[in-house]
Every structure is written in C-alpha cells, then in structure tokens.
Amino acid sequence: MLVGTYLLYAAVMVAVHPRIIYPFGADAFENPAFRQEVVSPRDVSIAISEGEDDLAVLFFMGNGGSLAYFTYSLNAHQEAGRTVAALEYRGGAGIEGRPSEQGLKADALAAYDWLAAQHDGPIAVHGFSLGTGLAIHVAARRDVAAILLDAPYTTLCALMTKGSYLPACYLPFVQKWRSLDDVPALSAPVLVQHGTADQLIPIAYGMDLADAMNAADLSVTFHGVEGASHNNLAGQAGYQDRINAFLSEITKE
Known part of the structure; x- marks a missing residue:
C-alpha cells in the first residue's frame, strides 16, 4: 500500500509540477522607459529600453513571471546607460501562452537573435x-x-528532488532545467551573485555551478552576498557596483 501511495504521489507531482515551477504573476509591466516588441514567428514578447552604451544586456527574470517584480535588476543596467532587453514569459503578466522549459528556451534564443539584429555592439x-x-x-x-x-x-x-522527495531528475515528463549540461559549451566570462541566506536556491548550488565552470576553464567571479535572501538579492548594497565593475573589465578587453 505504501508503494502504491508513493507511486500515486509521484504521478500527481509529475502532472502538476509545471504549476509549481511557473507560478507566474499577472501584474503587467508598465514602465515608460521601455517599449514593448513582439518579434519572430514565435510571437516572442520583449520589453526594451535603449541606452547609449555599446554593450546591450538581454535579461531573463525569475519565475515571478512578470518584469514588474524585477525593477532592481533592470535599473542596474538602465542607470549605467546600457540597452536592456527583457524577455516576457508566456503565461505571465498578461502574455498569452503556456510556459515550458522547451518553449522558454526557444523564446530566449529568438529574443537574442532579434536583439543581435537590432544592436551592433x-x-x-x-x-x-x-x-x-x-x-x-x-x-x-x-x-x-x-x-x-x-x-x-x-x-x-x-x-525539485529536495522539495518533493522524488527522484525528479530521473522521472519522465519532468522539465529538468540542467544548466550543468551547457557548461562545456560556454566561453564568456561569468559573474555569479548569490545570497548567503537564500533558502529557495541555497548558495551551495551557485557554488557548485561556479566550480563546474572553473573546471571547464571559464573565467568566473563569484560573490556571496552576506545576509541576502533569494528575493532581495538585487536590492542589496553593492549589487549594481559589482555588475558595473565586472562589465567594465570585460569591455576593456
């Protein structure tokens, strides 16, 4: 009976896990500094604010699913004069569609391709x-x-495994989001900022990812932000300064 109950629980969790991964908010992003673009045959929604800096930034938010919740991150680039384009996720903030790992990744590539066609730097x-x-x-x-x-x-x-007591990385139909799998194909320098008090994604995960990137001979700068939680990381003192210093070094090269 216990085995049957566990298997039923596993089946239910596989069925509902997208709702847990993508609890997107409905608040529309209304910032007069940004204009909205719908691009590519996939009808990808992008919010863009143009700056004078040669470097542009393509931003991908968390699973809040509305850019209205990520003003600190967007402001970090706007205030530095960079063009910042942000992907708006399907299923959040009034954007039509249903989110999935495959779909969001395809949208992200389409957003990059559009930005690259618009921006020379x-x-x-x-x-x-x-x-x-x-x-x-x-x-x-x-x-x-x-x-x-x-x-x-x-x-x-x-x-997901830690939160559900299920072997999520081995279950069929689970959207797995394996960032580690893409590490060998990376070449650009990396800046990681992670709160030491992050309970949603503990800092150990960020450290493990940085270790894998270092092992792949990438240039990695890691900052453990003392006392920062998951949701207030971007609002911490020094957040924008660390980004500016890192990008300033990159653009000098």
Missing part, C-alpha cells in the same frame, strides 16, 4: 533564478560577451 546575458538557465542556454549557443547569474542552480530538478 556586444551582448551580455543576465539571468535571475529560473532565468539563469535561460542565460546559460543562450550563452552556450550564441555569441555573448558576458554571463551574469543571480542565484543560479546546477539543475532545477535537483531542487
């Missing part, structure tokens, strides 16, 4: 939480100048 990718998987996915397949990762993970299915 180098492009960096910046991801937060869930979005770090998209930033890494794009950086493994497109030419990027830098990779910025806030509260990244090695594999999202490992976090």
